[in-house]
Amino acid sequence: MSDPKDFSASMESDFRKTPVRVAFVTRRTSPAVKFRDEDYVMTFPETLIRAAVAVQVLVVFLVWLALLWNAPLEQLADPMHTPNPAKAPWYFLGLQELLHYFPPVVAGVLVPGLVVTALVVIPYFNINIEADGIFSKDRRRRLAICWSVIPALLVFLIAFDVYVAVPATLLIAALLFVAQRTPADAPKGFRSWLASKPLSFWIMTWFLMELMVLTGVGTFFRGPGWSWVLPWRG
């Protein structure tokens, strides 16, 4: 890679040198190479052309979408008459589904507020910095917390009739159980992969699954009066 004959100092030269790190070894540090510097490419054109192709594919997709399907347009706004059901845009339907169960101050303000706050503070709480498996350290205490929080969450969800959120929670619990039962020296595979996942992974995955379930339910399975309907029985 760093063939010296490629190097010359003139302005017209095609310099192919990759940056070289120089480590200063002091008394308190010791040199140890963890991994080598990587292979770099020019941003222009290598990265940009790929990005451009990706965007082109997307735009072609959107253009065909726009050619084939018209954007929805309903009747002129009529304050005297609420359509049934009055649905928000799809990305808010998870929230609207929550509003079906909880008072607005909880589902409309508290939950989204907490989620946003949580997202903002994630990097500052050193969560996932080590990226160690959830039960790899402090196992006993963490197990105790885990197996008390999940049932409490389930009871809470059922108390508010949020049955739609239960399966995903149970699935996470089941996977956690698998992760817990996986020995540290398990062979590489799904189980060891699960066991290596940190707490933040589990919370985020639960959140993602609930988001998808609630949005999916709100989008496809809710009809007049926010009652259950089957989308294929239109």
Place this chain on the structure above:
Amino acid sequence: MKERAILLVLLLGMSACAKRAVDAPASGAAAVPSGAVLTEVSGGKQVTRIGALLDQPVVVQLNDAQGTAIPGAVLSLSGAQGVKFDPASGPTDATGQFTTLVSAPGTSGRFQLLASTTDGKVQLKVEQVALGYEQLLGRQLSNQYCVRCHDPESTPERVSNMDNLDPKPHAFTEGDTYNKFSDADLTAIIGHGGPALNKASSMPPFGFTLSPSEIQALTSYIRAISDPPYSDTTRVYASK
């Protein structure tokens, strides 16, 4: 390979048979012998508003060549765009008759109904008239001012005066008489009365009672219901 070809031929044959079985008239429908004749019993030449139901149902009769009624044969009706039938098809009754209610299309003018047997071999055309706004207005005016003398039929509410007049007025449906007049002639007779045009003195002038547009509406109505139909010969549409 050979077996496959035979199988294919067999399958094709079977499906063809099945298709014919499906296409065949449903069992129970009487066959229509050749020489059968469809005749109009009642409901022809009715006058109604555009889009409205005709007052009387249209009744047609299916007879065979000997004049005996054919019961149970399926007849169907069709018409111009917008004409509705209730029902549009069905079997003839024990006396060989088929009755249907007809709604006029959305455009004014004469429209035809075609009654036919399912195989389409025996057909009958029935003509009706749908009145547009102007003709409807004409009919209203006619009912108010004209029919007492120009309609031979009496009703309890309105006794016809036609027989009392000499010369007798012509009924508005008499196309043979009215089609000879041009639009201008008709307008003049209605507006100026009979004597002014050397016609019967019993026809009074209506030009001071009706407005020009009302007289035009009346003319339009008379044209619409005349039998045989009026065709405007002053306008020739020749193709280039």
Place this chain on the structure above:
Amino acid sequence: MSDEIKAPTTPDSGELSRRRFFVKVGMTSIAVAAAGTGVFAYQFLSPNVLYEPSPVVNAGKPDRYPPDSVTLDPETAIYVVRDPEGYFALSATCTHLGCLTAFKQELGIIACPCHGSKFNRDGVKIAGPAPKPLPWLRMWLNDDGELMVDRSNSIATKQLVRV
């Protein structure tokens, strides 16, 4: 694919030229698309329907206008002039830069407030920077006996509508 990424700096010359060709094709298509977008934008930007009042104006019954008078309708920017022989319509928009002119009753002339152009009541320029006389507009009587003026249709000859 991964092979090519591994050795991007040592392609054979044929591959290199093909590459250039494709990039050129790409750039040309994008240039064509940009040009096409220009045409497209022109089409898009020129409205197909206009929410503007009809150029044909109903100026009302002729006896609305007193004999030998010039009447300005500011809404439609036309003068209806009643001469002893008949009626005619003049555009009230100054031919100089489009200001709305006014008829000076005491002087009997039409004057533009913007740059001082003056016209007589036939629309002929008397003074000022206006390059052309005020155009005569087509005028006719409709079936109800009302004066109609087509603002989009100016007439060259001085045709009066006689009532």
Place this chain on the structure above:
Amino acid sequence: MNGLRSLWNKFFGNSSRAFGSMSVILLLSLAIAPAKDFFSEWRHAQKNYVKLIRTRADAVTLERHVEPGLQQIWHPELGVVDRCTTCHLGLKEASLSNVTQQPFAKHPPIPHSLTQFGCVICHRGQGTATTEREAHHSTDSWEEPLLPANYIEASCGQCHLSPLRGTPTLNEGRRLLASEGCARCHNIKLADGSVVVPTDDPPELNHIADKTTREWIFAWVKNPQAYAASSTMPNFGFSDDDARDISAFLVAQSTKGPYPARTVKAASSDPNTVQQGASLYGQSFCASCHATQNAAGNLVGGDFGPELTRVGSKLKPEWLESWIRDPATYDPETRMPHFRLDDKQVGLISNYLQSKTDSDLLANVHLEPATQKQAEHGRALVLEYGCASCHQINGVKKPENFAPDLSRIGSKPFAQLAFPAGVEHTLPNYLTSKISKPRAFGAGLKMPKFALTTPQVDALATALLSLTSRANALPASLRIATQHESHYQPAGKAGQLISDLRCFSCHAFNGRGGTMAPDLSWEGSSVQREWLVDFLKNPNTLRPALIRRMPKFNLTGAEINTLTDYILTVYQNPAFDRDEIAPSSLTPQLAEQGKQLYYSKYSCQSCHMIDAQKDKGYIGPVLSQAGLRLTPAWTYQWLRNPQALRPGTIEPNQHMDDADAKALTAYLMTLKLRAKQGGN
């Protein structure tokens, strides 16, 4: 497989190739949008139109009229943007009258100009749309499809709130809204703010037990049309038990009426007496208002009062006699006049009417004595079904807002309507099926089934479809407001007589009253005193062809004088003086001249009779006593312009000159044949 892969590699093998290929694909995709625009539906229609007119003789003229591109009619004050003329290019081309191919057909003549009102004001649909589907049919964004031709008159009704000659269906529908009792349960407000006032006359039920039996009530409530086919009372579909309980309640709530009890002779079945009653019934012209079924089952007589075919099975004799004697004592609001019959006459008519029974009607009705519980349930039913919306019932208040408001039913969105199975989702279909089969919309619904024919249902739907939001939003200057009936009430003794005789039921005076008989607002200018006195004593008809005739009221001489004085002084036409033509100016020579005109120039004998033997004209009134009946001034003015004195009269305006009118007047004034007493 390999071929595909190499093809893939060729075009997408590396980033440059992918960039090049994707750019081309992007270019092509983007180019489709304007192409789609170019091949639009309306451009296609315009091309076809040009193709069509090129084959015609007047192609040059027609092509000159074609303006390519999108067309728009914009009416900001009507709130309308119409682009219909983009495709409907031949609307104004008179020479295309034989083209039936849409969208190019010529529009039939209407009284409004296309450019003045646009299209959607009348036809509805979506005027802004430029595709057939969006313009004509209902979509997510526009629920209002084109109005079917059958109901097109509904659109006229948006501005024309008073009857219009060209819209018989709409007029009929509006009449039915008032006369079939729709407006008693539903609030129906027109765009000018006026409310539809019911014109039917449902009887009050406070004293119903005096009038009829529980058995009859039972049979009636079960099926009103079984008693009288022409009844406006709808069928509520009550079960036997419900009908029993309602009859129990109605009888229980009934109180004794406010009229004097009289001894009543038992009805006689003597055929002679019945025959006398029948002839008195005929002489009193009861059939002018009341109908009876004849042997063929057809109704004969007027529809102003209730049908009397089976009246003997309904009414109690003592009530009937009291009613015939003076209806107003039982019902002060009734439209039936006070006939001033003596006891013998009352007995004869009552006896005749009681003979009109139908043994089948109540044959199967056997009711046990009512229990308290039944009456209570009956009351609950009466409340539930809003009986008090129409009838006065003791202890039951008229319910408010009993049925949905129909003031904007013509713009009701589908989303707010529930359609029964098998009904196409359009507003006209909803209305017609709701009116004709109300219970198909759900078993628990209250709306009863009215005995209406299909044309009547269509007329009602037309009237309802005219009640749109747009009608309310249109500028008031476009509205032709409803004609309100005046509250004119003549004063004094004569005024009392006029209301006692219920003259307003048939005659109109100063904008109030019925249309069954001539308008009498200017009667004082028209007739001579002597004739009027004679006429009131013994009304004989002037028009031999009429079946509806003025009944004889058996007035006293004083009453006749009061009425005559009043009519001759008050009901005068302000346009002329009734004495302006002196009888002396009408010389015999002039009369002779008039006679010539009468028989030759104007052929009056075509419509009028003078000599019943010789003349046959059936249309106008008989003129044999014109000289006794009419004043010369009225006759003269009438001949000059009959429409001015009575708008809508059949007699055409002959545009007679002064001399002819004078001569004819002179002639008519010589016709003084004395009518024999008793009339025809």
Place this chain on the structure above:
Amino acid sequence: MANNIQHYIDELHQHRIWRSVFRSGSGDSNLHRAQAVQSNVFLHLFAVKSRRRMLEFSATWYLGALTFGTFLVLVITGILLMLYYHPSVPQAYADMKDLQFVVSSGVFLRNLHRWSAHAMVFLVFAHMFKVFYRGAYRPPREFNWVIGVVLLLITLLLSYTGYLLPWDQLAYWAVTVGSNIASAVPLLGQKIRFMMLGGNSVNANALLRFYVLHCMVLPLTAIFLMAIHFWRIRKDGGLYAPDKPAKEGTK
């Protein structure tokens, strides 16, 4: 012929005016390429070089680039649509109809705008989850993650404010419900809603406010934050690449 054209293009590229505008050529040398990035006001937000393994599709799924792509599409179509849009009641709805029926390709642009908006929301979410699962929010990239979260909120707000603009039933009731959720905020709820709608109900004022937010405030904020977002990628050491064992790195 082709040579001639190439000649003229080269001439053009060498011309003084051209050089004054485009400092670098699109030369074949890496130096030129580096200059191209550095001397371009937009491209200088990026590093001159990037890790080869981050070019793999599986590394980023190009979600960030795609999101930016949808944003560009939205800006272009949005500006065009603004030319036929009046933020007033009920003209706004009539304008939708005009776009659909009479403006050349108006319906296409509206569709593209609408679908791109949906795509952008989806892509932003996907981008966020992808970043999270890769752990790319770890220091020193924590602030860039926060900017990302803010951009997510802005995207949602952009989409939501745009939702009202057609003034149809869908828009009206979605916004009515949404603004009532805002009023559920303890203590300040009603005030927030009042400020948001410029009144007590969704009416012409609300439409104008949403219009200004949708067309001015939010896009400008988004562009500003995006610039920082991209620039921070460079400053934080390029696209985050998870640590790899030395043996893999030597490869």
